[in-house]
Amino acid sequence: MSRSLKKGPYVDERILKKISNRAAGDNSRIKTWSRSCTVTPEMVGITFEIHNGKIFVPVFITEDMVGHKFGEFAPTRTFFRHGGKMQKEQELAAKQKEIDTAKAIKADSVKKK
Numbered sequence: 001m002s003r004s005l006k007k008g009p010y011v012d013e014r015i016l017k018k019i020s021n022r023a024a025g026d027n028s029r030i031k032t033w034s035r036s037c038t039v040t041p042e043m044v045g046i047t048f049e050i051h052n053g054k055i056f057v058p059v060f061i062t063e064d065m066v067g068h069k070f071g072e073f074a075p076t077r078t079f080f081r082h083g084g085k086m087q088k089e090q091e092l093a094a095k096q097k098e099i100d101t102a103k104a105i106k107a108d109s110v111k112k113k
Contacts, residue, residue, distance in 0.1 A: 048070065
């Protein structure tokens with residue numbers, strides 16, 4: 001659910017202070033734990049390190065990101081794969097196909113010699 005229009009977007013004051021204190025041409029990254037902070041136009045072109053609960057994820061802010069929250073660009077969960085019998089069969093088929101192509105390449109190189 002979005003924030004009330006009369007309140008305006010939530011922007012962490014500490015982040016605004018860090019942005020205003022930056023020197024022109026400063027390429028240093030700004031670390032933040034404030035995942036609920038909204039991206040504003042003043043932040044475009046700055047690299048932020050957003051904490052995802054374990055590490056800081058570097059995120060370069062572009063114009064397309066304005067209006068979104070920091071947390072949207074630093075996922076907290078890592079997707080490995082869906083499980084099940086069907087997934088294992090697909091992985092085995094892909095592995096077998098890779099082996100077959102490697103054998104074919106090796107056979108072609110032997111024939112050329």
